[in-house]
Amino acid sequence: MPFRPDLVNRDFQPDPAAADTRWCGDTTYIPTHEGWLYLATVIDITSRRLVGRATADHPRTSLVADPLRAACHRRHPPASVIFHSDRGCQYTSREFAELADNLGIRVSVGRTGQCWDNALAESFFATLKRGLPCDSPWPGKAAARAAIFEWVENRYNPERLHSDLGYRTPADCEAAPQRPGHHTDSVRQAEQAQPPTSCTRLSRSRSSARKRVRPLNDHQSF
Numbered sequence: 001m002p003f004r005p006d007l008v009n010r011d012f013q014p015d016p017a018a019a020d021t022r023w024c025g026d027t028t029y030i031p032t033h034e035g036w037l038y039l040a041t042v043i044d045i046t047s048r049r050l051v052g053r054a055t056a057d058h059p060r061t062s063l064v065a066d067p068l069r070a071a072c073h074r075r076h077p078p079a080s081v082i083f084h085s086d087r088g089c090q091y092t093s094r095e096f097a098e099l100a101d102n103l104g105i106r107v108s109v110g111r112t113g114q115c116w117d118n119a120l121a122e123s124f125f126a127t128l129k130r131g132l133p134c135d136s137p138w139p140g141k142a143a144a145r146a147a148i149f150e151w152v153e154n155r156y157n158p159e160r161l162h163s164d165l166g167y168r169t170p171a172d173c174e175a176a177p178q179r180p181g182h183h184t185d186s187v188r189q190a191e192q193a194q195p196p197t198s199c200t201r202l203s204r205s206r207s208s209a210r211k212r213v214r215p216l217n218d219h220q221s222f
Helices: 061-075 094-103 115-131 141-159 170-175 184-192 198-211
Strands: 022-024 027-032 035-044 050-056 081-085 105-109
Touching: 022 115, 027 141, 035 061, 035 115, 035 141, 050 061, 050 141, 061 094, 081 115, 094 105, 115 141, 141 170
Parallel strands: 022 081, 081 105
Antiparallel strands: 022 035, 027 035, 035 050
């Protein structure tokens, strides 16, 4: 495997002037009664927006290649955007390196066994699994896939508040980049807001996802 440096060095602080210059991603799996559903992500470090994702019934390199292609197609990043990941075999494969090179992406990887080197991507999965009921298997992969899609598009990107963004959402951050020291009102509003309880949130996520299940391919970027 060729040497790949760590170009992020645990610096996940947002820079309003650097959107789509640093991305990160990771993979996880969701249990279903039809087997594991694997999920791969691409996250913009500046806005925390999930800009690319894919699901599949396998953890092969194409799982992580598809969301990177989707992110490039959707965002049209400047040349030499950094994509940071852990040292999983998919990300260190020759196939992925060739794809990144063809897309003009610089590959960055953390150290072996150091989860903090990719803390932002790890944190996203923790948030996802708190927001979706993953304590027991989903009835099927289509149901889990539909729930992930709805949670990302209708809740995480447009509604999830981030303290590092001055208690703004990824969508708000990209719509109106914040000037340093001008988030007092946002902080006050966030502290006064009363979010739904965990039980209400989980119940609503699963109920809504089951109502919206539609036939999908086993391997899909969305």
